[in-house]
Amino acid sequence: MGIFDFFKNQFIEVIEWTDNTSDTLVYRFPVANNEIKMGASLIVRESQMAVFVNEGEVADIFGPGHHELYTRNIPILTKLKSWPQGFNSPFKAEVYFVNTKQFVNQKWGTSNPIMMRDAEFGMIRLRGYGVYSYRVSDPGVFLKELFGTNETYTTDNIESHLKKMIISGLSDLFAESKIPALDLASHYDELSELGKQKMEPHFKAFGFAITSLYIENLSLPAEVEKAMDTRTSMGVIGNMGQFQQYQAGQALREAAQNESGGLAGAGAGLGAGAALGGMMTGAMQNNVQQHQAQTMACPNCSAQMPVGAKFCPECGKSPQPATKSCVSCQATIPATTKFCPECGTNQEQKKCPKCQHVNAPTAKFCADCGETLA
Template sequence: MGIFDKIREKLSNEFIDIIEWLDYTPDTICYRFERYQNEIKNNAKLIVREGQTAVFINEGKMADVFAPGTYTLSTQNLPILATLQGWKYGFNSPFKAEVYFVNTHLFTDEKWGTKNPITLNDDRFGLIELRAFGTYAYRIKDAGKFIVDIVGTDNNFTNFEINEHLKSLIATRFTDTVGEAKLPIELYAANTNELSETCMQVMQPDFLSVGISLEKFFIENVSMPEDLKKEIFEYSRIEKVDLDKLTKFKTAKAIEAAAANEGGTAGAGMGMGMGFAMAQQMGTMMNPQTGQQQTAQAHTMPPPVPQTVQYFYAANGQQAGPVSFGELQTLFAGRTVNKDTLVWKAGLAEWVPLQQVDELKPFLGGSTPPPLPQ
């Protein structure tokens, strides 16, 4: 082979070029293939691997887009670029164009959250505040649109650069969706799957408008203030509980608590009265119709039998009783109590001497009874 043949072969080899993208990190979305003055040799080989899309840009305008595969660059597979540069009979080497490789694999486990609480107006609880966070996944669906609208002239566009924009978009659309849903407040945390699907449908058009496809969207948690959460739990229990069983349970607890207090039988009587009063009040509030029926029955039924008055008395500095009127009279006759003994009954504000209670004054009888025989 002569010297001119070697020179011709060497020059021919220089005209053959390989365009490919190998070195990239998982966070790289778009990479501009660097060439000296953006020159590409005639019949250069373009290699686009799986998970990539190659986009040719001519003077700021999108030209040809290549899916995964191997291509020999000519006017046949660069029709748009050939039209833009006016190549009627083929092009001479070299030609100028910018080549961008776009990573089209799925970007997963991206975090999102509401920076500020979302204020909602609930019919039962008034103004409330919610916070939410979760994850989402996306991929580049339209590489050309993504480069024109988002990347621009950036030669190494990463996930970090687009993530803040996407998180702001998600937070805005999530707030709008939650506000328009008007769900009962207790259902937000219990229906995260349904709410996630609805939010994804609402957000998808905004993502597609810049060439991105929202593949997955998850709401991991919807939180609210602790005091509101407790109030909601109590409200839900009242709605679902058997009111008859609840009143019986509350009454039993009240009697048990009263019996444990000082005063023995007196405490139990007072606790029982409070328990029945509370049960009747709750039943009337939760079922007004039942309360009306009870009122009607009160006018047709005879009044209850009068209760026997019970008395308590002080003996050796200790509370004793309760005893009936007759029992207290027997105690007076046996000198266990006397006219100065402190007594108390329902209706008295404080303990008083026996001689100051009107219905007990007949005990005095005008004379002191004789002492018992020895």
């Protein structure tokens, strides 16, 4: 190989990068000991951007497409090098290919529980996990703030920091939302969208754009979940007194079916009798209480009368006091009330029969339409 071939091999004529990985954010084109020939081809594929760096300073940035490198096409680098117009000699510069595709299915999760205050359960510990996606939106900011001059930069280099930012932001979001622990599962979509909006400025500071954030699960401590299960069971049972009577009846039936004799049988019989007596006593007390709850004293003659009756069977008077509607808010109030307990309006005010405007008690004409008032 002659001296001409040696120098020819030192000139790079095609600059491109074919990404065969799934996690590379930045790749530095190997131009060490090589010079880029003026007129060389720069091939930037979709989801890529090429950044020229001169002596540690970001010079020119190229988007997707085919570019021929001349002084007129790299104005910043030309200015930094102070090349004369039209000077076509080779030049040296570091070339970085930045991957701008979305990096999806990036996982986040709480390594330690999030402490938050719940109105129903008090202080609780909350754990959660989910996924997020992001991409490089500003290669210049990304290179200045994070990448530096490494040969490659992958998602593993920044993953831990991004996770900590997300968990910190979501912890603050959960505390501010004041959503009850029982209702968190029904607000995953809303919390995910609010979390994405909250993280956008933090990602932008590093040249990133967060494209999605999803909450997959929020879990409570085992003791809180057990309390929730107990409350659900009580809701399914309904009337606790009837449930206890049912359990006592089942116990009596099992005792009656016990075929063991002797003292044990006698003890079972005595226990069953005591349980039956207690159950009957409780049932009678419940009936008396229910009967008492279904009657009320007449406010006029104090005689007992059914709840909801319109007239007393003894004195024939209505137990309900006379009512009227508030002149302002139309709430139902006692007829003798001077001021509405709902809105505080003076009930002696006069309402115009034509425009319904409320006037002062002494007004003779409507202040709104001039109608004569009674």
